[in-house]
Amino acid sequence: MSKNTEDLKQVVDQAIAEQKVPHVKLKKMGPNDVDVDKLTKPSKETRQEYWGKGLTYFAIGLIIVLVVSIIGFVGAHGLATFFNDHVNIFHFLTSTDWDPGDGKNHVGAAAMIVTSFSVTLLAALVATPFAIAVALFMTEYTSKKDAQFLQSVMELLVGIPSVVYGFLGLTVIVPVIRNIFGGTGFGILAATLVLFVMVLPTITSLTVDALKAVPKHFRQASAALGATHWQTIYKVVLRVATPRILTAIIFGMARAFGEALAVQMVIGNAVLMPYNLVSPSATLTSQLTSQMGNTVMGTLPNNALWSLALLLLIMSLVFNFLVRLVGKKGQK
Amino acid sequence: MNAKSRDKLATIIIHILVAIVVLILAGILGNILITGVPHLSWHFLTSEASSYKAGGGVRDQLFNSLYLLVLTTIISLPIALGAAIYLSEYAKDNWITSLIRTTIEILSSLPSIVVGLFGYLLFVVQFGFGFSIISGALALTFFNLPILTSNIEQAIQGVPQAQREAGLALGLSNWKTIRGIVLPAALPGILTGLILSAGRIFGEAAALIYTAGQSGSTVDYSNWNPFSPTSFLNVMRPAETLAVHIWKVNTEGIISDATIVSAATSALLVIVVILFNLGARYLGNKLYQKLTAAK
Amino acid sequence: MHKHLGVKIVGILFLAVFFLTGCKNNNSKITVVGSSAMQLLAEQAGNDYRLAHPSSNIVVQGGGSGTGLSQVQAGAVEIGTSDVFAETQKGINAKKLKNHLIAVVGIVPIVNKNVGIKNLSTEQLKKIFTGKITNWKQVGGKDEPITVINRSKGSGTRTSFEDIVLKGQKPIRSQEQDSNGAVKKIVNSTPGTISYISFPYANDKHIQKLDIDHVKPTNKNITTNKWKLWSYEHMYTKGKPTKKVAAFINYMLGKKVQKDLIPEIGYLSINDMKVMRDSNNKVTKIG
Numbered sequence: 001m002s003k004n005t006e007d008l009k010q011v012v013d014q015a016i017a018e019q020k021v022p023h024v025k026l027k028k029m030g031p032n033d034v035d036v037d038k039l040t041k042p043s044k045e046t047r048q049e050y051w052g053k054g055l056t057y058f059a060i061g062l063i064i065v066l067v068v069s070i071i072g073f074v075g076a077h078g079l080a081t082f083f084n085d086h087v088n089i090f091h092f093l094t095s096t097d098w099d100p101g102d103g104k105n106h107v108g109a110a111a112m113i114v115t116s117f118s119v120t121l122l123a124a125l126v127a128t129p130f131a132i133a134v135a136l137f138m139t140e141y142t143s144k145k146d147a148q149f150l151q152s153v154m155e156l157l158v159g160i161p162s163v164v165y166g167f168l169g170l171t172v173i174v175p176v177i178r179n180i181f182g183g184t185g186f187g188i189l190a191a192t193l194v195l196f197v198m199v200l201p202t203i204t205s206l207t208v209d210a211l212k213a214v215p216k217h218f219r220q221a222s223a224a225l226g227a228t229h230w231q232t233i234y235k236v237v238l239r240v241a242t243p244r245i246l247t248a249i250i251f252g253m254a255r256a257f258g259e260a261l262a263v264q265m266v267i268g269n270a271v272l273m274p275y276n277l278v279s280p281s282a283t284l285t286s287q288l289t290s291q292m293g294n295t296v297m298g299t300l301p302n303n304a305l306w307s308l309a310l311l312l313l314i315m316s317l318v319f320n321f322l323v324r325l326v327g328k329k330g331q332k
Numbered sequence: 333m334n335a336k337s338r339d340k341l342a343t344i345i346i347h348i349l350v351a352i353v354v355l356i357l358a359g360i361l362g363n364i365l366i367t368g369v370p371h372l373s374w375h376f377l378t379s380e381a382s383s384y385k386a387g388g389g390v391r392d393q394l395f396n397s398l399y400l401l402v403l404t405t406i407i408s409l410p411i412a413l414g415a416a417i418y419l420s421e422y423a424k425d426n427w428i429t430s431l432i433r434t435t436i437e438i439l440s441s442l443p444s445i446v447v448g449l450f451g452y453l454l455f456v457v458q459f460g461f462g463f464s465i466i467s468g469a470l471a472l473t474f475f476n477l478p479i480l481t482s483n484i485e486q487a488i489q490g491v492p493q494a495q496r497e498a499g500l501a502l503g504l505s506n507w508k509t510i511r512g513i514v515l516p517a518a519l520p521g522i523l524t525g526l527i528l529s530a531g532r533i534f535g536e537a538a539a540l541i542y543t544a545g546q547s548g549s550t551v552d553y554s555n556w557n558p559f560s561p562t563s564f565l566n567v568m569r570p571a572e573t574l575a576v577h578i579w580k581v582n583t584e585g586i587i588s589d590a591t592i593v594s595a596a597t598s599a600l601l602v603i604v605v606i607l608f609n610l611g612a613r614y615l616g617n618k619l620y621q622k623l624t625a626a627k
Numbered sequence: 628m629h630k631h632l633g634v635k636i637v638g639i640l641f642l643a644v645f646f647l648t649g650c651k652n653n654n655s656k657i658t659v660v661g662s663s664a665m666q667l668l669a670e671q672a673g674n675d676y677r678l679a680h681p682s683s684n685i686v687v688q689g690g691g692s693g694t695g696l697s698q699v700q701a702g703a704v705e706i707g708t709s710d711v712f713a714e715t716q717k718g719i720n721a722k723k724l725k726n727h728l729i730a731v732v733g734i735v736p737i738v739n740k741n742v743g744i745k746n747l748s749t750e751q752l753k754k755i756f757t758g759k760i761t762n763w764k765q766v767g768g769k770d771e772p773i774t775v776i777n778r779s780k781g782s783g784t785r786t787s788f789e790d791i792v793l794k795g796q797k798p799i800r801s802q803e804q805d806s807n808g809a810v811k812k813i814v815n816s817t818p819g820t821i822s823y824i825s826f827p828y829a830n831d832k833h834i835q836k837l838d839i840d841h842v843k844p845t846n847k848n849i850t851t852n853k854w855k856l857w858s859y860e861h862m863y864t865k866g867k868p869t870k871k872v873a874a875f876i877n878y879m880l881g882k883k884v885q886k887d888l889i890p891e892i893g894y895l896s897i898n899d900m901k902v903m904r905d906s907n908n909k910v911t912k913i914g
Contacts (some may be wrong), residue, residue, distance in 0.1 A: 008792040010840055022473050045505035046505065049505040049506055052506070052510065053507065053508065053559075055789060056414045056421075057418060058420035059412075059414025060415045062415075063415045063436065064432065066474060066578050067439055070442070071435070073453075074442075074450075077558070096349045097401070099780075101781065130353050133353075134349065134350050137350045139348075141343070141346065148355070152359055152606075152610070153526075155524075155531055155605075156609065157357065157531075158531030158532055159362070159532070159535045159601065159604075160364070160535055160602065161535040161574075161598070161601065161604070162538075163582055164598050166809075167594075168360065171892065172811065178817075184802075184819075185817070194522070196512065197360065201528070202528070206483070206486070208524075209521055212490065213489065213490035214388070214399055228334075230335075230336070230338055230342040231335055231471060234342070247482065247486070247518065251437065251440060251479060254437065254440045255437070256622070258442055258444065259443070260444070260445060260536060260538065263811075264804070269782065269804060269805075270800060270802040280802050285443040285445075289445045290779045291450055291695075291781065291805075292445055293689075293690050293693055293694050293805075294691045294805075296696060296718035296719055297701070298718055299718035301717075302693075309443070310441070312443065313438055316437075316438040317438050374846040384667060384891065384892050456703075462686065473852065541689070542690060545686065546666070546688055547666065547686075583809060584666070584667070584806055584807055585891065586806060588830075
């Protein structure tokens with residue numbers, strides 16, 4: 001610190017010596033009047049900034065640790081199937097023979113992969129138009145009060161346990177499908193309809209936020225150009241909100257992907273390749289959940305289930321990329 | 333078709349879709365409430381659950397659900413808030429940031445049973461917490477962080493840039509701007525995130541079965557010492573929530589009034605969520621008005 | 628208002644650590660984990676036991692037989708409960724575990740009421756579950772395709788069912804449900820379905836229980852093995868149980884649980900059995 005003070009004194013002295021404008025009384029604030037400590041230390045604002053930044057870094061660090069640990073955990077267990085139990089990875093992805101209790105040649109997840117993909121995709125496809133319509137209705141067509149009411153009701157749906165959805169599906173949707181399409185009524189269609197209701201609040205809520213974030217003056221500008229309400233929505237609002245709507249859809253699909261208890265009850269939970277929308281089949285999660293408690297840690301049947309979890313992570317990664325890719329294309 | 337009629341058509345379609353959704357909403361909620369509410373009684377709310385006889389209540393489950401929600405929020409909100417601020421305000425726009433964002437998003441697709449088992453092996457077994465409320469709260473935090481973080485981040489990003497510039501122009505530090513200006517302005521969005529995640533906490537069963545447990549211990553509501561094993565505040569006691577109770581009664585319950593208990597518990601759960609949402613919105617609005625002087 | 632946000636967070640963390648360390652002194656705790664059938668019984672018994680022994684702390688959880696066995700083997704819990712013999716589970720070293728038989732539970736095939744069948748022979752049952760009989764009219768019922776609802780692979784009920792009925796033959800790939808409650812609901816509501824559940828869940832007028840070879844599914848027929856579909860409820864400890872654990876297991880085997888609680892739930896007391904079965908399904912008469 002003393003070196004700094006010396007330096008500062010030198011600078012001030014030099015300034016006084018070179019003073020060219022005499023009426024500014026530089027002498028008055030000589031080097032001793034300057035609070036050197038204060039000048040050389042970070043300001044209060046800087047300290048706040050460090051403090052705040054530190055907190056957010058800590059938080060994100062924690063989340064990263066958490067994410068890495070859970071992915072590492074799932075990965076370690078999931079890869080054991082291939083490295084310790086020597087299941088052929090190609091076989092795992094293409095075979096439909098799922099019976100891990102019978103040895104390494106009966107670990108095929110293809111039927112579940114197909115089912116999981118179709119259920120998730122269909123649920124998102126059905127739910128998205130509804131979600132966007134409801135979100136548009138809330139933000140563009142109705143009063144704030146009505147919108148808030150509708151949103152509150154929607155958010156209620158998130159709080160209903162999946163078991164309740166499962167039983168509602170079992171007693172309402174499955175019989176209807178059975179009567180219309182024949183068969184037992186269990187299958188991808190029933191699962192899609194149940195998931196549609198379950199992901200609707202997630203997608204809608206996030207889409208509402210996305211639409212709200214579009215600045216007002218965009219709409220005003222469009223209206224000023226003589227665009228109709230719909231033209232404004234379609235050409236301006238939706239375009240601007242696209243990336244965030246996509247995030248909304250991703251979260252919705254993630255929920256659909258990870259849902260187990262409700263799906264398990266209406267899809268039939270039979271590890272068969274689905275040949276139409278009303279034939280019983282099983283998703284990755286429904287198998288995972290119903291088998292987990294009956295297997296012994298560290299054995300092949302258990303590891304195979306963790307492989308399903310790993311597969312789930314990888315597949316949702318793929319979904320994520322796809323949706324983002326589409327989003328980027330759409331924006332151009 | 334000209335722009336005008338297209339506009340009309342779009343309006344009609346949107347209204348039809350909304351009407352369908354409203355019908356579905358009304359159907360589901362109506363179904364749950366109509367079958368459940370008649371069975372709600374003071375006795376049901378204030379008596380213990382029964383494992384095999386009819387006539388049990390859900391006193392402990394109700395309290396546990398609320399307690400778990402509070403604990404989980406206390407743990408996860410600061411972390412999610414910090415991480416969201418980092419992502420929206422401090423993070424550089426590069427591949428690392430988008431990698432973080434993507435991993436957070438895919439984490440939310442993990443089935444809750446995986447999170448539950450992870451929590452089981454880590455908290456229950458490794459850390460020796462046993463089946464306990466705290467293990468449950470930590471597992472729910474895992475489960476909750478992705479969507480909460482992403483929600484808050486979006487809420488923060490939704491705050492107009494001009495507001496930040498105004499803060500900076502006043503000579504405030506970046507952090508002070510975020511705290512004093514951006515966060516209050518983003519409050520409604522943050523609240524939505526919180527309500528959504530609270531709903532999931534209320535409704536979650538699979539992640540809790542392996543962590544908080546699916547049967548409680550005897551609880552004493554007059555014991556305020558959080559370290560006593562029988563105290564209702566003890567975070568180390570196992571606890572069953574309303575959602576887990578519904579799950580248990582429906583899957584392996586042998587009580588003869590299982591359907592009634594399940595219906596009544598579901599209705600109760602819906603009512604609790606309604607009350608919570610209304611309360612959170614009310615408080616949020618009050619806070620918002622106070623912080624931003626918006627009327 | 629945000630002035631001490633950081634301080635608050637640190638404070639909360641401290642409080643959390645404080646809470647956690649303060650509460651970890653429960654060494655009198657007995658954790659019972661595993662089969663959901665046992666959970667019901669142990670939960671109620673645990674509550675009663677606590678009334679008599681206020682210092683005890685018994686935590687009962689489900690999670691499945693596999694979880695129970697692997698956790699007791701790993702030493703994570705004091706008692707692992709299971710519907711199946713530890714010997715039959717891969718990855719479990721049964722020699723290290725001590726088996727305590729607590730109760731017996733019967734299993735009964737159930738069908739949807741509309742199929743019009745009340746009795747099946749063991750052979751017919753086997754052919755239905757292996758997919759050789761696919762229509763109810765082949766066994767004297769309505770002309771309706773058979774939908775098999777199996778239980779989750781590895782679950783105690785399914786293992787017992789397959790050991791006794793299928794005798795090593797492979798079941799057809801079919802729908803699977805992992806809980807008695809879900810199976811009951813599905814069989815109730817879906818025409819043409821067949822499945823099987825534990826006795827205590829079958830006391831429902833909407834459900835059609837089946838006789839096998841004209842033997843009625845009653846507890847009395849189980850005691851003599853006339854009704855062959857039954858399984859033990861086990862409690863496993865790692866090696867010899869400690870004093871506290873032994874005291875609780877003794878309580879489970881005691882008069883109060885065996886004479887009152889077990890029959891009340893719908894299980895069979897282990898003392899009523901006139902036959903014994905080992906892990907290879909060999910049945911011997913007692914006494």
